[in-house]
Amino acid sequence: PYLVKGSVRMQWHRSGLIASWEFLEEHMERMNGSEDQMSEKLSIEMHSNTKWGAMVIIKSLQFLPTIINAALRETTHNLQVVVPNGSSEPNSSGNMMHIALVGINNQMSLLQDSGDEDQAQERINKLAKILKEQEVGSSLRTAGVGVISCIIQRDEGRTPMRHSFHWSAEKLYYEEEPLLRHLEPPLSIF
Secondary structure, three states: OEEOOOOOEEEEEOOEEEEEEEEEEEEEEEEEOOOOOOOOOEEEEEEEEEEEEEEEEEOOHHHHHHHHHHHHHHHHOOOOEEOOOOOEEOOOOOEEEEEEEOOOOOOOHHHHHOOOHHHHHHHHHHHHHHHHOHHHHHHHHHOOEEEEEEEEOOOOOOOOEEEEEEEEOOOOEEEEOHHHOOOOHHHHHO
């Protein structure tokens, strides 16, 4: 992926900070030669699609639905395309959403700092519950977000927690992918 020059924006929102950007995702498509030719030559065409990414930085999970909606308004307002029937649809897939939960004033940080894995899982369950909400999940999916990566700050000396939530077509909500736990966000999209 290639970052689109001049597309990076940062803005304060009453619930936290929103960073957004656009990027080009290139892929090659093989095209068979014309049927008139006897050779088996293949031609390759390069295609690039404009996608967007957003990172929301919050101090409490209670702000998550509000800031996700604000980030989606920020990132999708320029990327609406008109389809032949005249309706307006957002880009279909490949967009990114990153969530960072930071701050020592976070009401859940005391649970995490104890080192108790059950309490750490309670925090992730709260995050997963928010992402499963019909309104939040539907908004993200409609905007073309297939994977949501989360990074959660912990006390000094402790590494942050990283979790990835993938859209489940069967369950129709975002669910955590435990095999991708603690991977850097760029690796969690695969």
